[in-house]
Amino acid sequence: MSMRIDVWSDVVCPWCFIGKRRLERALAWFEHADEVEVVYHSFLLDPDAPQEPVESVAESLGRKYGGGPEAGRRMVEQVSSVAAEEGLDFRLAEAQRASTVDAHRLLHLALAEHGPAVQRALKEELLAAYFLRAENPASTEVLLGAARAAGVDENRAREVLASDEHREAVFGDVDRAADLGASGVPFFVLDERYAVSGAQPVEVFAQALGQAWAAGHPALQQVGGPSDDAAVCGPEGCTP
Incomplete structure (x- = not known):
C-alpha cells in the first residue's frame, strides 16, 4: 500500500520551489x-497576471x-538567499510577471496522459525555466x-495550448485548495490525513512523512496478549 502526497503550488512561487527541494x-x-x-x-498566485509580460517581478512587488x-x-x-541554501541559483530579479494558467494546463496533461513521474519532471522543468533562467512562464515556446x-x-502539448483543454481542471484545483483552507502555497496533504503549510x-517534512505512514500502516495489534496458557505450535512442537 503506497502513500500519496498532494501538493498545491504555482510555478512562479519561490517558496514552492524551495519547499519542493525540502520535501525531496x-x-x-x-x-x-x-x-x-x-x-x-x-x-x-496571480490570477490577473497578463499573458504578455509588461513588468519584472521586482517592479511588480x-x-x-x-x-x-x-x-x-x-x-x-x-x-533568493534562502533558495541558495537549497542549491538553487535564483534569477528572480530578472523574471517577468506573467500568467501561469497554461503551465498548469500542461501539468494536468502530463498527469492525465503520462502519469505522476512525468508530471513531476515537468514541474521541475517549469520551475527551473522561471527561477533559474528567468524565462517567460506564459511563452508557448518555453512551455x-x-x-x-x-x-x-x-x-x-501544442493541441492543449491551442485550446482550453484542462482549463476547468486548473480552476477546480484552485477551488479545492480553498475548500482545504489553503490560502497560500506550497500546501502539502499527506495521504489525506496530514497537511503541511509552507516551505517547512x-x-x-520528515516528521509528517513518518506520522502519515504510521497512520496508514498501523502495527498489528495482538488481542489477549501473551499467555502461558495459550495453545500454540512451534518448531519444538505443540503445547499440550
Whole structure:
C-alpha cells in the first residue's frame, strides 16, 4: 500500500520551489520513499497576471507593496538567499510577471496522459525555466521546451495550448485548495490525513512523512496478549 502526497503550488512561487527541494530531501531519508507518490495541483498566485509580460517581478512587488523596483529587488534578494541554501541559483530579479494558467494546463496533461513521474519532471522543468533562467512562464515556446524535456508528447502539448483543454481542471484545483483552507502555497496533504503549510524545514517534512505512514500502516495489534496458557505450535512442537 503506497502513500500519496498532494501538493498545491504555482510555478512562479519561490517558496514552492524551495519547499519542493525540502520535501525531496526528507524523502531521500525516508525508508518507504519508493512507495510514496507525489502529485501536483494548480494554484494561481496571480490570477490577473497578463499573458504578455509588461513588468519584472521586482517592479511588480515594488508597485504592490511600495518602495518601487529597488524595494522589490530587496524582497527578491531575501528569498533568493534562502533558495541558495537549497542549491538553487535564483534569477528572480530578472523574471517577468506573467500568467501561469497554461503551465498548469500542461501539468494536468502530463498527469492525465503520462502519469505522476512525468508530471513531476515537468514541474521541475517549469520551475527551473522561471527561477533559474528567468524565462517567460506564459511563452508557448518555453512551455513546449519544458514539455519536451520532461517527456510530454509535444503534439499533444501544442493541441492543449491551442485550446482550453484542462482549463476547468486548473480552476477546480484552485477551488479545492480553498475548500482545504489553503490560502497560500506550497500546501502539502499527506495521504489525506496530514497537511503541511509552507516551505517547512526538512525535519518537519520528515516528521509528517513518518506520522502519515504510521497512520496508514498501523502495527498489528495482538488481542489477549501473551499467555502461558495459550495453545500454540512451534518448531519444538505443540503445547499440550
